[in-house]
Amino acid sequence: MSYELNASVALKIARSGAEHWPHPASGPLFGFPETPDSVKISHVFSFPTNNNHHNQNEEGFSFRSNVNLDFQERTLQELNKAKIGAQFSGWYLCSQGGRFITQSVLETMLQFHNQRAKSLDRQPELVLVVHETSKARQGLVSFKAYILSPQLIQTSQMREKFITKNLRTAELTFSNLLKEVPLTVRNLSLVGGALDGLIPDDVSTESERILALGNSTQGDLNTIEQLLETVDHFNHNQGNFHYYQRLLSREQQRISQWVSKREQENAATLKRNPNATESELLRTDSYEWCKHFKLPTEPSRLENLVLSGQIDAFCEGLINSADIEIAKSIGVQNRLFN
Amino acid sequence: MVASLHIVNPNLASAFSLPPRSNTLSVSIHASALLQILESSYFDQNKNGRIIGTLLGSRSEETTEVQVKDSFIVSHTEDGDEFTIDSSQREFVAIHKKSSPRDSVVGWFSINSKVDSFIGLVHDFFSKGPDSTHPYPAIYLSIQLCDESGSFVEPVFKAYVASPVGCYGALASHLDLEKAGSFVFSEVPTKVIYSANEKSLLAHFKNNVVEPKVPIPQNDTNQLISQLNKLDVSIDQLIDYVDKVISGSLDRNDVKNDEIGRFLLTNLVSLPTSPSKEELSSSISSHIQDSLMIDYLASAVKTQLDVSSKLMNLVQDDK
Incomplete structure (x- = not known):
């Protein structure tokens, strides 16, 4: 599988992350399957629940909330009515570190996978595009695309699901819950031309924040706090x-x-x-x-x-x-x- | 209202009898919205006729800046003097309002449109009625991708506001003179804006313009390397500049040299007093020590996790 984002989609995800920082943000992605193994993502919308920050303790919790499912469904209908014909292709998540790996995200992805598996024609896997806002704030480009790993799907279809015996049979470990897939950004010759006019050439000090010593300290402190909390849960x-x-x-x-x-x-x-x-x-x-x-x-x-x-x-x-x-x-x- | 010829400078008073504005309206387009318009035009370029769409965004109350944050294409039909806007317009506005409740319709755009009476009619649609910019004036963004011969050029975009001209009101309609959709358009300043997050992305796109598919860098260290290389280039430029200043061979007519000079002036003056060499050395060493510690501890946790998961499976499997 490989996925391609339109330049505007990548920018919108980055903006959504910046607007909701330090809270997570997510939303549905719509696109066109080019072949069964590659999808072009052309549209992205931000979930309505991104705006209520108080109930977002768990990342990706919002994928399954009714408000968002309705929103996703309605957007898809309208896109089809407007003859854009894009299909639901996955989600984006603006998050930090490994916080996006949650049971809720995995279960939602599995649920959608199973629904789609029932239909006759083969549909491409749903993708989870993860953008790390804290890295972007340091001036790094940080986008990753994940799909469910075959091991996870296999285990979820076994009897008794996630027991040790099944984990051994399917060779499922914590490092292969999701599978990273190649992600590129579509470069239109037109947009390329437009970019020349849009971005000033000056070497701005802002985008070189990665060069400053100790500039990742705040992000790392957050990560360490998260890590301690997760270790407690783990224990x-x-x-x-x-x-x-x-x-x-x-x-x-x-x-x-x-x-x-x-x-x-x-x-x-x-x-x-x-x-x-x-x-x-x-x-x-x-x-x-x-x-x-x-x-x-x-x-x-x-x-x-x-x-x-x-x-x-x-x-x-x-x-x-x-x-x-x-x-x-x-x-x-x-x-x-x- | 008295029917009379009515021409108002839109910069001074808005089209809908609002209090006069003293400031000039300005339009800021988010880079993502602009790219989206360009992409959709690329997508639709095989279809004949013009492409129009809605602009969504926000207005600030204090300044007269209008921010365009999002856009979508609206399908429409033209038939002589009549035109119909598809009902999907309203639905899309509703959808956008759900994901960003504070935004509203701020205007409309057209791509490769020639100037004719149609523009007035569409502008009228976006200025009045439900899901329009009422009571604020609508922004009209015109984007030219082709020159007159139809070949692609570097995109030109211009934003306009409009004031109605001609007769309107009760008397005009009584005299059967009322005519909707006559406007005077005047251009307003436009700029493209982006957040710092988007900036690094845009710069990345720009560095890879020649590639049909821009790869996303997988590795932070690689990005560090490319940034360091850029820094290297800047340092070389600076050294070159300083050398030239010393030798007195600086070209005084070059604007770029002035920029470098000004940059140095502002940045060197505001520099805090440097710590002594020993202090600097020891704080850098302790920073390295801290980083190494983090590196070591994180690796230790990872290893422990690995061992624990392997042991778990073994122990559980034996039973």
Whole structure:
């Protein structure tokens, strides 16, 4: 899969991020499938809920709110009426670090994927275009496109969904929940010509903010705060899972005690009557103990994967900005003091 | 109202009997809105006839600046003197108002339009009635992509406001003289604006004009490198300038030299007193130490996460 944004779409996403900073912003993308494997995104709208900042604690929560679903549906209808004929192609999210990896985002994407999978003709995967506003504020171009990974789709279709056995079979880990796909921006010769007139040539000090020492500090502080919070959630989630594991091992212990007790009884029976038939012995197979014991069901590991994915992305972001800082500082140090 | 020939300078009084404005109206177009218009024109260029559309945005109450933030094409039909605007116009306005409630219709645009009575009629539509700019005057943005022979040129865009001319009012209609859609258009200053976020993106597009598809840089370090290279060029320019000043061979007629000089003057004067070399050295070293620490801790967390997830699967699988 590959995706292409119109230049105006990329700009609008950047503007939406700037307008709602430091709150997240999101919205639907509409475009034209060129081939089953490539989509041109021509229109973007901002979700109405972007304007109420108070209930946006969870990123991408808004994908499924009724207001936004209605909005998305109505926009699509109008685009079709206006004979633009664009199709719903995905969402954009202006976010920071790995915050966009949430259960809600993944579940929404899965839900839409399943709905679309039912239709007869093959439709391109829905894309999630992520723009990092904090990086853009440093003067970096930061757009990434993700689709659901085949591993995640496979696991979601298995029985019992996100249990450890299935994760192993599908080889799903926290690092491949989403798959990054190539993203380009469409360059119209016309727009190219227009750009020459639009942007002044001067090397402005503003866009070189990435060169300033320590300029990523504020963004990193936010990331570290987020990281601490996510680690807390992660530990909580891990604690729940350990509880399940303790419960499981206690049950398993009781079962093995029960099995060995029955085996002893069988041995005693055989001692008394060496010719005892199988039907006279007590059964010890799993079919039998299932009647007497109930193993706890394994909780879904999805939340754990999501939290791990977030922590991983936060750390990646920190390493990235620390690397840039180190490169800059060492450059300055060598030049000034050696 | 007395029917009379009525010509008002739109800069002094608005078309709809509002209090006179002392300031000149100015139009700021967001780069994304302008690009969208250009893209849609590209998209529609095979169709015959003109392309018109609605401009959405906001007005500031204090200044007389009108910001154009968004646009969409409106389908219409022309039949002699009659024209009809598609009802989708109203729907799209409603949709835009949902995502940005503070914005409203500020005017309309046309692409490659010749000047005729049609423009007056459309302007009338956008100035009055529901979903129009009423009670404010509508902005008309004209965009020329082709010259008269039909070949593409660098886009020219101009914004206008208009005042009605001719007879109107009760007496005029009584005398059967009323005629809607006669306007005097006068040009207002226009500029393109963008946020800092958009600026880095625009600069990136500009650097890649020759490519049919502009790749998005995947790596922040690469972007750092390209910025450093730019800095290198600027430093070379500066050194060149300083050398020329010292040797006295500076070309005084070059405007660019003046700019560099002024830039140096403003920036060097406002520089704070520098810390001593030792202080600077130690604060840079401690910055490097801090960064290394972050790097190390973040890697440690990542590794721990990896190990934990592998162990989890192993432990769980054994049971």
